[in-house]
Amino acid sequence: MGNNSSKFEESSNNSLRNSLRKWTISNVNVPHAAINSLLHILVPLHPELPLDVRTLLKTPSKINVKMMETGEFVYMGLQSAIEQHLTHNLNFFNSIINLTFNVDGLPLFKSSNTQLWPILGLIQNSNDKTPFPIGIFYGTSKPNPLSSFLEEFIEELSLLLKNGFYFNDTLHRVTVHSFVCDAPARSYLKCIKSHSGYSACEKCIVSGDYFNGRVILRDINADLRNDTFKSKQDEDHHIGNSPLLQLNIGLVTSFPIDYMHNVCLGVMRKLLQCWTNGNFRVRLSANSVQTLSVKMIALNNFIPKEINRKPRSLRELARFKATEFRTFFLYLGPVLLCNVVDKAVYEHFLLLHSAIVILCSKRHISVLGHKTASQLLRIFVEHSEHLYGLEFLINNVHCLIHLPEDVAMYGPLDNFSAFPFENFLGKRLIKSAKQPLIQLCKRLHEANLQILSKKENLLTSYSHLLEHYHGPTIPLISFCKQYKKIIFKNFMLSTYSFSQADCYCIINSKVIQIHNFVTHKDNSTSIIGKKFISYRERERERVRCILTLLIQIT
Numbered sequence: 001m002g003n004n005s006s007k008f009e010e011s012s013n014n015s016l017r018n019s020l021r022k023w024t025i026s027n028v029n030v031p032h033a034a035i036n037s038l039l040h041i042l043v044p045l046h047p048e049l050p051l052d053v054r055t056l057l058k059t060p061s062k063i064n065v066k067m068m069e070t071g072e073f074v075y076m077g078l079q080s081a082i083e084q085h086l087t088h089n090l091n092f093f094n095s096i097i098n099l100t101f102n103v104d105g106l107p108l109f110k111s112s113n114t115q116l117w118p119i120l121g122l123i124q125n126s127n128d129k130t131p132f133p134i135g136i137f138y139g140t141s142k143p144n145p146l147s148s149f150l151e152e153f154i155e156e157l158s159l160l161l162k163n164g165f166y167f168n169d170t171l172h173r174v175t176v177h178s179f180v181c182d183a184p185a186r187s188y189l190k191c192i193k194s195h196s197g198y199s200a201c202e203k204c205i206v207s208g209d210y211f212n213g214r215v216i217l218r219d220i221n222a223d224l225r226n227d228t229f230k231s232k233q234d235e236d237h238h239i240g241n242s243p244l245l246q247l248n249i250g251l252v253t254s255f256p257i258d259y260m261h262n263v264c265l266g267v268m269r270k271l272l273q274c275w276t277n278g279n280f281r282v283r284l285s286a287n288s289v290q291t292l293s294v295k296m297i298a299l300n301n302f303i304p305k306e307i308n309r310k311p312r313s314l315r316e317l318a319r320f321k322a323t324e325f326r327t328f329f330l331y332l333g334p335v336l337l338c339n340v341v342d343k344a345v346y347e348h349f350l351l352l353h354s355a356i357v358i359l360c361s362k363r364h365i366s367v368l369g370h371k372t373a374s375q376l377l378r379i380f381v382e383h384s385e386h387l388y389g390l391e392f393l394i395n396n397v398h399c400l401i402h403l404p405e406d407v408a409m410y411g412p413l414d415n416f417s418a419f420p421f422e423n424f425l426g427k428r429l430i431k432s433a434k435q436p437l438i439q440l441c442k443r444l445h446e447a448n449l450q451i452l453s454k455k456e457n458l459l460t461s462y463s464h465l466l467e468h469y470h471g472p473t474i475p476l477i478s479f480c481k482q483y484k485k486i487i488f489k490n491f492m493l494s495t496y497s498f499s500q501a502d503c504y505c506i507i508n509s510k511v512i513q514i515h516n517f518v519t520h521k522d523n524s525t526s527i528i529g530k531k532f533i534s535y536r537e538r539e540r541e542r543v544r545c546i547l548t549l550l551i552q553i554t
Helices: 002-026 032-042 054-058 078-086 146-163 184-188 260-279 284-296 314-319 321-335 342-362 364-366 369-389 397-410 434-449
Strands: 066-068 070-075 096-103 115-123 132-139 165-167 170-179 208-212 214-216 462-468 482-487 492-494 504-507 510-519 523-532 544-553
Touching: 002 054, 002 434, 032 054, 066 146, 070 146, 070 434, 078 115, 078 132, 078 165, 115 146, 132 146, 132 434, 146 170, 146 184, 260 314, 260 321, 260 342, 260 397, 284 314, 284 321, 321 342, 342 364, 342 369, 342 397, 364 369, 369 397, 492 510
Parallel strands: 096 170
Antiparallel strands: 066 070, 070 132, 096 115, 115 132, 165 170, 208 214, 462 482, 482 492, 482 510, 504 510, 510 523, 523 544
């Protein structure tokens, strides 16, 4: 009895320590001084706890910093990051590690030109697409020299590509899936002309023209580049020798165009700017802009949880994030713009919308093919000059014609987008302007020590929430319990009475409005709802519904 009691106390103590550690890491805005005060209160009651938060979090006492010409650099390691990922994800059984890398410049403080340049990675063929840091540069400009910034990364990656590595007695082979970066970072890493140059296109040999203060790219039929990159056949395209040439990868095919920067932050932002503040041919009146803004805000209560940001007024267009532009051109634009913009402008926008919808969906690609999207995007680019003028044909617009080529190689756009890397290194991890790089590295080290089961292990299928007793139910059908919400691995469903944004689903090509979830003795769950007659008649509450539907989820 005494042994059992001591084991229980030991388990409780460990649980308290782990819970405190997890809470501290999750609440990064809480000052360490406040946590130390809390620990001093708890230690008399729980002597096993440390008195200092650094001991609790196992904060490293020293970070190895390498000085560079324009700042300082910390290399954390690639293999160790992969092993940490494998430790967190016990369900990953693949012996091949397919890696995607991201390098980008991030402004750190609004009042200075200091910036971070992280080297991030993720395992493409893992269900867990959480990025991991490999190295981080902090300075007043880009890392210089580039060779010094990439030296340790290239050296370690070369060895892993050649030899692989052993983990848990299994030999893992390493391959490079892609480098996903925005245009300035791609040109920097590859040592080529910037995105505003005459020979800037990374996919074809088009030569630009200077017009109205910018370089425009009109030719959409130029010969494609290939991976004879090393020979520098197009001298106007190169400005130096990229250190990445040491890796046995193609510097054309391994650098796909990222649609987060190209389409969302590039073309879609440009279109909205033209409609709100462009030339008179396409510019909307102030009343139309206000009407559009009101409609966007009115949709807030109908945006599902899976969409991170709610729509906001076009007056805040300058502060829109990439996810907001994505929501607009994928979901909101086709509905909101109808009868607001000119018919030619609307149909032109639908070309972009339709093409990107195809390229984002594995099912659409298999049915319609990436060539269909290619035709739509080519028509979009060709007609852009007539609607928006020559100055619209900048590099971002030109690169649209090359997106389908990358989809043909890598699959849907989200397979090689920068969205997983967005906001990974949040400013909240840095508490003051003193030694920000060391602060960041320590916070990341603390977080990596949290060896926890991933969400996919905790949620194998779905879970029920918010039990209730209000129905509706089906007569003569027995059930055990009723719920208002079900959470699946990647999405959530709720009843109409709980949330009008999350109560719709498509089953067998029919739109279902969910009114209840009921469970049965065999642990199966049924959805009780209403099936719409057709898509066109879906007008919120006013739509006529027929057929009460009972759908089994096994």
